[in-house]
Amino acid sequence: MISPVSKIAYCASRTCRFRKPIDVRALLEKGLDELGYRDRIGLVETECLISCFQGPSIMLLPGGKVFQVLSEERFTETLRGLISEPQLPTLPPPGEPRIEPDIPGIEHIDFFAKQRLIVLRNRGHIDAESIEEYIAHDGYLALYKALTAMTPEGVIEEVKLSGLRGRGGAGFPSGTKWEEARKYATFPKYVICNGDEGDPGAFMDRSLMESDPHAVLEGMMVCGYAIGARQGYIYVRAEYPLAIQMLRTAIDRARRKGFLGRNILGTGFDFDIDIYPGAGAFVCGESTALMFSIEGKRGMPRIKPPRSTESGLWGRPTCLNNVETFANIPQILLHGGAWFRSIGMEDSTGTKVFSLTGAVKNVGLVEVPMGTDLRTIIFEIGGGIRGNAHFKAVQLGGPSGGCLTEQHLHLPATFDTLQAAGAMMGSGGVVVMDDTSCMVDVARFFTQFSVDESCGKCVPCRVGLKVLLGMLEKIIVGRGEPSDLDRLERQAVHIAATSHCGLGQAAPNPVLSTLRYFRHEYEAHVREKRCPALVCTDLIRFEVDAEACKRCGVCAKVCPVEAISWRKKEPAVLNRDKCIRCKACIRACKFKAIH
Amino acid sequence: MITLKVNGIEVSVPRGSTILQAAEKAGVFVPTLCHDRRITPYGACRLCVVEERRKPGSLIPSCFTPARDRMEILTETPAVLEAVRTQLQLILVNHPLECPICDKAGECTLQDLVIRYNVTEAPFGTEAFARYLDRRSPLIERDMTRCVLCGRCVRICGELQGREELEFQHRGHKMVVGTDGGRALDCDFCGLCVSTCPVGALNDKLFKDGTRVWKLRREPSVCTHCGLACEADFHLEEGQLRRVTPAAPTGNGKGLLCARGQFGWRAFRSPSRIGAPRIRRDGVLHEAGWNEAIAHAAKALDAVRRSHGAASVALLTADHLTTEEAAAWGAFWRDTFGGGPVGSIQADGYRQILETLAGVRGARVAGGTPRDLDEADALVVLGGGSAELHPVLKPLVNGWLRRGGRELAVVSSWPDALTRRATLPLTVTPGLVEDFCGELLAALGSERAGAPADLARYGIDSCALARLVGLLVESRGVVVLVAPEPWGDNRQKARLAAYLQDRVRAVVPLGGQVNSAGAVLGSGLVSDGGAGNGIALTEAIEAGRIRALYLLGEDPLEGLPDPQRVRRALERLDCIVCQSPFWTAVTDLAHAVLPSALLHEKRGSILSLLGESRSLRPVLPPFGQSRSDGEILPGLAAALATGPRVPSAPSMPEPAAPRPAATPAADEAAMPFRLEAVPSLFGDGILSRQSPDLEELRRGLRVVMSGEDFERLGLAERETVEVRTPAGSARAEAERDAGMLKGLLLLRHAAGRPAGLSLIRQGAGCIPADIVRIGT
Numbered sequence A: 001m002i003s004p005v006s007k008i009a010y011c012a013s014r015t016c017r018f019r020k021p022i023d024v025r026a027l028l029e030k031g032l033d034e035l036g037y038r039d040r041i042g043l044v045e046t047e048c049l050i051s052c053f054q055g056p057s058i059m060l061l062p063g064g065k066v067f068q069v070l071s072e073e074r075f076t077e078t079l080r081g082l083i084s085e086p087q088l089p090t091l092p093p094p095g096e097p098r099i100e101p102d103i104p105g106i107e108h109i110d111f112f113a114k115q116r117l118i119v120l121r122n123r124g125h126i127d128a129e130s131i132e133e134y135i136a137h138d139g140y141l142a143l144y145k146a147l148t149a150m151t152p153e154g155v156i157e158e159v160k161l162s163g164l165r166g167r168g169g170a171g172f173p174s175g176t177k178w179e180e181a182r183k184y185a186t187f188p189k190y191v192i193c194n195g196d197e198g199d200p201g202a203f204m205d206r207s208l209m210e211s212d213p214h215a216v217l218e219g220m221m222v223c224g225y226a227i228g229a230r231q232g233y234i235y236v237r238a239e240y241p242l243a244i245q246m247l248r249t250a251i252d253r254a255r256r257k258g259f260l261g262r263n264i265l266g267t268g269f270d271f272d273i274d275i276y277p278g279a280g281a282f283v284c285g286e287s288t289a290l291m292f293s294i295e296g297k298r299g300m301p302r303i304k305p306p307r308s309t310e311s312g313l314w315g316r317p318t319c320l321n322n323v324e325t326f327a328n329i330p331q332i333l334l335h336g337g338a339w340f341r342s343i344g345m346e347d348s349t350g351t352k353v354f355s356l357t358g359a360v361k362n363v364g365l366v367e368v369p370m371g372t373d374l375r376t377i378i379f380e381i382g383g384g385i386r387g388n389a390h391f392k393a394v395q396l397g398g399p400s401g402g403c404l405t406e407q408h409l410h411l412p413a414t415f416d417t418l419q420a421a422g423a424m425m426g427s428g429g430v431v432v433m434d435d436t437s438c439m440v441d442v443a444r445f446f447t448q449f450s451v452d453e454s455c456g457k458c459v460p461c462r463v464g465l466k467v468l469l470g471m472l473e474k475i476i477v478g479r480g481e482p483s484d485l486d487r488l489e490r491q492a493v494h495i496a497a498t499s500h501c502g503l504g505q506a507a508p509n510p511v512l513s514t515l516r517y518f519r520h521e522y523e524a525h526v527r528e529k530r531c532p533a534l535v536c537t538d539l540i541r542f543e544v545d546a547e548a549c550k551r552c553g554v555c556a557k558v559c560p561v562e563a564i565s566w567r568k569k570e571p572a573v574l575n576r577d578k579c580i581r582c583k584a585c586i587r588a589c590k591f592k593a594i595h
Numbered sequence B: 001m002i003t004l005k006v007n008g009i010e011v012s013v014p015r016g017s018t019i020l021q022a023a024e025k026a027g028v029f030v031p032t033l034c035h036d037r038r039i040t041p042y043g044a045c046r047l048c049v050v051e052e053r054r055k056p057g058s059l060i061p062s063c064f065t066p067a068r069d070r071m072e073i074l075t076e077t078p079a080v081l082e083a084v085r086t087q088l089q090l091i092l093v094n095h096p097l098e099c100p101i102c103d104k105a106g107e108c109t110l111q112d113l114v115i116r117y118n119v120t121e122a123p124f125g126t127e128a129f130a131r132y133l134d135r136r137s138p139l140i141e142r143d144m145t146r147c148v149l150c151g152r153c154v155r156i157c158g159e160l161q162g163r164e165e166l167e168f169q170h171r172g173h174k175m176v177v178g179t180d181g182g183r184a185l186d187c188d189f190c191g192l193c194v195s196t197c198p199v200g201a202l203n204d205k206l207f208k209d210g211t212r213v214w215k216l217r218r219e220p221s222v223c224t225h226c227g228l229a230c231e232a233d234f235h236l237e238e239g240q241l242r243r244v245t246p247a248a249p250t251g252n253g254k255g256l257l258c259a260r261g262q263f264g265w266r267a268f269r270s271p272s273r274i275g276a277p278r279i280r281r282d283g284v285l286h287e288a289g290w291n292e293a294i295a296h297a298a299k300a301l302d303a304v305r306r307s308h309g310a311a312s313v314a315l316l317t318a319d320h321l322t323t324e325e326a327a328a329w330g331a332f333w334r335d336t337f338g339g340g341p342v343g344s345i346q347a348d349g350y351r352q353i354l355e356t357l358a359g360v361r362g363a364r365v366a367g368g369t370p371r372d373l374d375e376a377d378a379l380v381v382l383g384g385g386s387a388e389l390h391p392v393l394k395p396l397v398n399g400w401l402r403r404g405g406r407e408l409a410v411v412s413s414w415p416d417a418l419t420r421r422a423t424l425p426l427t428v429t430p431g432l433v434e435d436f437c438g439e440l441l442a443a444l445g446s447e448r449a450g451a452p453a454d455l456a457r458y459g460i461d462s463c464a465l466a467r468l469v470g471l472l473v474e475s476r477g478v479v480v481l482v483a484p485e486p487w488g489d490n491r492q493k494a495r496l497a498a499y500l501q502d503r504v505r506a507v508v509p510l511g512g513q514v515n516s517a518g519a520v521l522g523s524g525l526v527s528d529g530g531a532g533n534g535i536a537l538t539e540a541i542e543a544g545r546i547r548a549l550y551l552l553g554e555d556p557l558e559g560l561p562d563p564q565r566v567r568r569a570l571e572r573l574d575c576i577v578c579q580s581p582f583w584t585a586v587t588d589l590a591h592a593v594l595p596s597a598l599l600h601e602k603r604g605s606i607l608s609l610l611g612e613s614r615s616l617r618p619v620l621p622p623f624g625q626s627r628s629d630g631e632i633l634p635g636l637a638a639a640l641a642t643g644p645r646v647p648s649a650p651s652m653p654e655p656a657a658p659r660p661a662a663t664p665a666a667d668e669a670a671m672p673f674r675l676e677a678v679p680s681l682f683g684d685g686i687l688s689r690q691s692p693d694l695e696e697l698r699r700g701l702r703v704v705m706s707g708e709d710f711e712r713l714g715l716a717e718r719e720t721v722e723v724r725t726p727a728g729s730a731r732a733e734a735e736r737d738a739g740m741l742k743g744l745l746l747l748r749h750a751a752g753r754p755a756g757l758s759l760i761r762q763g764a765g766c767i768p769a770d771i772v773r774i775g776t
Helices: A014-019 A024-035 A075-084 A131-136 A141-149 A152-162 A174-183 A204-211 A213-227 A241-257 A287-294 A323-335 A337-342 A374-381 A415-421 A439-453 A459-476 A482-498 A502-506 A509-517 A519-527 A554-558 A584-588 B019-026 B078-093 B109-116 B152-160 B192-196 B259-263 B265-269 B290-308 B323-336 B348-361 B370-375 B393-402 B417-421 B433-445 B462-474 B491-500 B516-521 B534-542 B563-572 B585-589 B629-641 B665-669 B692-698 B707-712
Strands: A007-011 A042-046 A057-061 A065-068 A190-195 A231-237 A261-264 A269-278 A318-322 A351-358 A364-369 A391-396 A402-404 A429-434 B002-006 B009-013 B049-052 B055-061 B072-074 B140-143 B167-169 B176-178 B202-204 B217-222 B231-237 B240-246 B278-281 B284-287 B313-317 B378-382 B407-412 B424-427 B478-482 B506-509 B548-552 B575-580 B592-595 B604-607 B613-616 B673-677 B702-706 B720-725 B728-737 B744-748 B767-773
Touching: A007 A024, A024 A042, A024 A075, A131 A213, A131 A241, A141 A213, A141 A323, A152 A174, A152 A213, A152 A323, A152 A337, A174 A213, A174 A318, A190 A204, A190 A213, A190 A287, A190 A323, A204 A213, A204 A241, A204 A323, A204 A351, A213 A231, A213 A241, A213 A269, A213 A318, A213 A323, A231 A241, A231 A287, A241 A269, A269 A287, A287 A318, A318 A323, A323 A337, A351 A374, A364 A374, A374 A391, A374 A429, A391 A439, A402 A415, A402 A509, A439 A459, A439 A502, A439 A509, A439 A519, A459 A482, A459 A502, A459 A519, A459 B078, A482 A502, A482 A509, A482 A519, A482 B055, A482 B078, A509 A519, A554 A584, B002 B019, B009 B019, B019 B072, B049 B078, B055 B078, B078 B109, B152 B192, B152 B393, B192 B202, B192 B240, B217 B613, B240 B259, B240 B265, B259 B692, B265 B692, B278 B290, B290 B313, B290 B548, B290 B575, B290 B592, B290 B629, B313 B323, B323 B516, B323 B604, B323 B629, B348 B491, B348 B506, B348 B516, B370 B393, B370 B506, B378 B462, B378 B491, B393 B417, B407 B417, B407 B433, B407 B462, B417 B424, B424 B462, B433 B462, B433 B491, B462 B478, B478 B491, B491 B506, B516 B604, B534 B563, B563 B585, B575 B585, B702 B707, B707 B728
Parallel strands: A007 A042, A190 A231, A190 A318, A231 A269, A351 A429, B002 B072, B313 B548, B378 B407, B378 B478, B407 B424, B478 B506, B548 B575, B575 B592, B673 B744, B702 B728
Antiparallel strands: A007 A057, A057 A065, A261 A269, A351 A364, A391 A402, A391 A429, B002 B009, B049 B055, B049 B072, B140 B202, B167 B176, B217 B231, B231 B240, B278 B284, B278 B592, B604 B613, B673 B767, B702 B744, B720 B728, B720 B767
């Protein structure tokens, strides 16, 4: 029996396990055994098949059709049908029959169709632990091209031509950085890959390191060739054990194949890469603090000049780029800088991976050309807001970013437009919020994060942020005064203007942007002592609105302390003496009758 | 040079200068809290922000931002003033306002800035959370509640002192400066952290809660504990010395001091100061008037001179004389006791090297200057213990390394402070440094440069040696520091130094006492006749060639190995005159005791090891009836001038090379360790020995061994053990040091302690030894 299916990829991520506790691997092994395909059809464990919203899923290769595993029953029979005739996308999905007659291919689903995959192109398609599969997908071809057909200057020219800007947040032109690092004739030089992804809600670097580690390695090697370095380090946060394991495996395989080590591809180029697990400090994502951390010192940003390209790790010229930046490099070299420049916008070229989280229907990683507007990302790719709630705000760029409103949804996502609007590209975290989020509380959350993660070096960040947090907490518990808003703003501006490193300078962004676009919510907190989103517990009166109450009694059922009494056909009555302000009733009430 | 304007004032500064430096040059005040010009800028306090005219609204931290040509800097725009005020308000959130009970009040940078910027309200409230208060450490008290986390102590300890004793701990608003595990300080106690603290978080315990700073009068003076003669500020309250601090680091001043300088000042008024002259009558010392005492001393000396010739009277100096006094004493000695041996015990090694250098060149030599050290391309240190002899060398060398010093080569048999920082450490087999220097000289002098005979004997690998020889042969930018062994032989080092002095940028002999350089180079009290060499001196006394000793502050009993033999020899003398500020062991044997003044009670000049001339004026009144050495001299000279000139006895034969006393070989073979006596970081000199505070830091005799030996012997931390050598045995506190070679013992703080001195032998370099646990 010959099957047109050669491999089946399945998602082994926790996200899918949580959605439905099915051991897909065991199921597939059992099924293939029974069908007699055990030796002929390979199983590929991947971290994600990009469609987290319909997991657990499997993908048949070649072809790339994704199917959802809904139940363990009759799996083998369904599988038999699938692997014998996979070309026909009209088969019923595994498990229970679906209503739709056609299961659409990946190209027909908005979530996938609107994406443009450069960085994530291999994800889910190859086995991250197999260097052969990477090579089969043009892997290490860019390195070969660079080493055999290009001078280091030529490589830098190509990167400059591509207009690639650093994906770590600041958007510094990578080609310029490389040129700078090449300029200094101090040896040894170092290449560092910054995998200390710490923004809440951002996970594109982890995904990249886990699913396509060789692309990162290849980018680093090309960089090493371009600037004249022979040693690279990958700084990965220790909270990413799988990424570290995948990178270790990849480095090991690459060494064995001769892509790392001495005399690479017989060209006389030497390069090696080591991994440094970080110890869990957010500030170590800042380049100079990261280098101190590798040196074994306390992770604190240092003064500049000198720039790292002149005197970085151990006082040597060092070129530090983000994981995603390096992953772009092989494609740029293969297809040319002009090709890359043709994607995206004038000053922000190529694609950007966003990690779309929050109140959207389709949560996951999204790679789109730069300049794609936020509405496309959130409503077309993301599928809109979950439940029956309304879009309220989108938080871009993690704790250093800002919140934008509906009026900004037309904005093309580029470095400069987002910056101008008061947010930032950052590492690419997109947190979508619906009207159950209180913007004051959101600002407090991110400020709390920054307070916890401040290294403590400079006064405005160490003390100023703490003071800022104190002001927000005061507002949240209802002790805010109208004059507090101006003081809050002045204080935030002061921190941004005088802090030492990017963390401190950007830390007040959540406060500043929410103050700018949601000042009315602050006003409600301060003047009316009311939280419009019913989040700030101290500002909720816990009263049942008898008019809005539909007398359903759900609130009385969910109340854990029996503070709500309800009789049929009568509005519920809330006894505030018993109430512990847990908000269970507010969440349960579909008619927003409790506030 | 670049030219820019600061508040409209045009200044030119070298390229690479910071905006802050330009502002200072223009005379414009910029507030700073975390900035100390001794260390690299840090940018933590964010008070030094300025604006550029062309970029309004962007606040630039000036302490580390380089000035650019044609910049127009404004330091007092509304935005800058607002930012500074807010910053100060933020700092005050966590800073307790306990100024009335804080010793820093009156000289507190934060206080000054708060007043200057008129910060009178606390819009952010206050939240002084209690951090810890360390009262356990000796000499330094750390009240972390007052700390503003500017990081100056952390950086000065790491960058300059190289100790990294203090470090930042925790993160964000929970950050605190502490030691590892929160233990008490166990460091060099250089006091640099105290000197740099802008607020009252780090306090000098000797000063704490004693007075208020505005009652103090500051007198610029000099530290006299070692030959570097660092500039220091003496703070007096109504004539009473209250504290000593490093001179402000302005101009050429380096603003550095060590434990001795900063905490050793209580020696000046130690209980063992001599208040009045004494003379010995009927075997007992009686108080006497100055005239009587001088006459008594002169009579006794004259008697010896008449009966045994002038050369039978020896002079030993501790080199605590001003250059002028040394010149006068030298002239007096040549006239009155011409041919009588002159020497110094403490500064013997230094004098030996310096005098060899001077002898070769046949003219006055000055060693390297601070500038030579600063601009050196590479430093070569011959001999161990350089930074223990002169602790301020360590911050100087560390600063030099930070600024881009290329190579620091240290030839030493033990891991001294500079070896630990060396880029080229050459660890020679214990006891063979002197021989190695001889071999090195032979190798450099001959054509076959770089191939000494038997490298394995010295335990040096040939690559390291080739690098050292390369440094000495090729480079004219090399500065060579020569550190003598305290009780060892230093002739080979001296010859090597003499050979190198015209070939390298500078040769600096180390180990001198405060004015050794002035005494020798001012052609005053030049060593002669080997009097400083302990074994030769003892043998000359035993042989009857020396019948009398004149001691200028020096004490052979406290400074020479084998104190019992020295005491027996001294007891044979016809006359000992002690002209000293302190009662020491030898004053018990004296025929006359003349109380002399300390350098701080005199006027005159001294010359530092690095050729810096310092002038002294009396900061303290003379103690009791004590007189300066210069004042004592005229009376003595007059009393002795009347006597008939006796022709000098034939000069003494060249002192024999020091040889270890014969001991049973079997005894030595059974001893598994080699013991080397090394200089103490807290001072071996007569002045340092008198300080109760430095004594607290020394904690008595200590023996240091490798961690492996320590564990093999099963010792507990700070356990007292018995150290045995063929020369004697003594009890010492055991200490371990991971950097030590196995089988080597270092003996610390031997000087001034009969027990310690009885373990070692003059000129031996190192000696077999054994450790015995007490009670086994």
